[in-house]
Amino acid sequence: MQPAHDYEPDDVVLPFAVENADVRGRITRLGPLADEVLRRHAYPEAVSHLLGEALCLLALLGSTLKIRGSLSLQTKGDGPVRLLIADCVSDGGGKVNLRGYAGFDREADYTGLDHAFSRLVGQGYFALTIDPGGDADRYQGIVALEGASLSECAERYFLTSEQIPTSIKLAVGRVYAREAGRFAPEADAGHWRAGGVMIQHLPRRQDLVRAPEDPLDEHEDWRRCRILMQTASEAELLEPRLASEELLYRLFHEDGVRVFPGARAVFGCRCSRERLAGLLRQYPREELAELLQDGHITGNCEFCNEAYRFTLEELVPEMAP
CATH class of the missing domain: 3.90.1280.10 (HSP33 redox switch-like)
Structure with a gap:
């Protein structure tokens, strides 16, 4: 693995490659950015968790834009969280501006729904929209809101719309000062954090490409990397003192992992x-x-x-x- 970069550990998206497998990925840890967005709204905990996941997912995806343009993620359903929107604007030079909000039923009871994705969003659709700007055409891909998490919806999108096997792990939560304990009694104590890892199977040899309609016919390298990535715990993804490079080494050190220069993620609203x-x-x-x-x-x-x-x-x- 290459030496750590001269970035602060938070609000950076790092691309990486697993050396002995046709696997590429990205990792991010959102600290001040996630905290600012979620604190501005004071949503119910379950809604904040969901928006935090959307921000984290969009940071992973938006950092892939190599041009000046925007990428937006949207879910629309018949559940109490009827609308979830996150969007980012890339400057094409290593920085993405993120923002997001949720439209939800303020009368609903969200107790115990922190990870109940299907109950929160209901039935509807998941969409990704790329807008290159200027006279270029926008591109939008839509899939049904199917799966137990936002990660599963995104994985299904990439498999059906892009034919790219993808695995995503997201975590959102509050981190408290050590003296207060991990679970402080004050409901508004602690700082919001979000973390995520995404890997994709991008084989260089055509004979290793698998048909999307036959997901069980996986290449061994991809299967192993997918299993290893899913072992990343929520605590590891949210721990501010654990560098992203160190976490990647924990996951993929047997194969070797190479980390590349990353993109800075900042909160940026375009209102005026x-x-x-x-x-x-x-x-x-x-x-x-x-x-x-x-x-x-x-x-x-x-x-x-x-x-x-x-x-x-x-x-x-x-x-x-």
Whole structure:
């Protein structure tokens, strides 16, 4: 394995290759980024866990973009979490901007649903959309919301839409100060973290390519790497003092693993006061007047929860005295 890079361990996505197998992958540990996104919303724990997984998954996928463009992940179902959206924008030079939000039933009881993916999202679809920007066409792939986790939905997407055998492991949770213990009594104590590993079988020899309709006919190297990756524990994926390179060595040291320069992941919302004002100005004056509360119209960004306040005169200049 190559020496560790000059990155902080958090909010970085590292590509890697298992040396003696046709397996490529990515690993990420989201610390400040995950904590900022999830704290901005104060969702129920189960909803926060689900959004954290989406952010982590999108960091793994979005860092593969080699051009300036965007990638978005969406689930839409008939469960209490009716909508889950995460998107990222790549600068094409080693940095991705991530954001996300969840649309959910605020009256539902989420007790004990932290890992109950199917009960949270219900039936619906999982979609990935790539937008290269400019005049290039967007590409969208959609699969049914089938599987016991968001990871399984993504694995199914890659197998059916891209014909690439893929295995993904995600973990989300709060990490507390040692003196407070791992499970502190305060509901809002601790910092959110997310971690994930993704590997894909990308054989260089055509005779090793397996038909997607025959998933049991796996190559031995791929089967072994998939089993080894799944041994990564939630604690290992979330531990801030365990470097990603060290975890990869624990998993694949028998074959050898090579780590490549990574991409920095940062929180980045594209909302602005000017953009929201432009949207509000499309409404008739009468409807804007009905939205007034204490002399202001307030709008919140779904992604970052930033609140913007406007007077009616700011939106309809001709009404200014």
